[in-house]
Amino acid sequence: MQRLFYAVALSYCEANDLDISPESDGGAGPVDFKVSSGASAKVLIELKRSSNPKLVDGYTKQLDAYRNSEGTLLAYYVIIDVGGLTSKKMGKLSEARSAVLAEGLKPSEFVIIDGNVQKSASKR
Secondary structure (H helix, E strand, C coil): CHHHHHHHHHHHHHHCCCEEEEEEECCCCEEEEEEEECCCEEEEEEEEECCCCCHHHHHHHHHHHHHHHHCCCCEEEEEEECCCCCHHHHHHHHHHHHHHHHCCCCCCEEEEEECCCCCCHHHC
């Protein structure tokens, strides 16, 4: 999933004069992707499968550590739904985001992509 994301994002970044760095390590470990335009405009992107048992910790702890070490507030947590994305996990993610908003801070955004195998339209 990271290679596919990188292949698509690389073309977009080249067309828009942006730099994309996979596995960028600002000190807290490697974030999946850092996209930047100069030193001050940085966006972090972390991808996780919905089946990951530490899905919520990745959003609440891991991504915040990356944001702090890279010196940016802009980050996206991309969840590839391959099953196991329970309402309990979604509730915890929403609660964590709401708590950051209640403190008057900017939370990381999370995006959910349906990664489940779909039936072909010609075979439905």
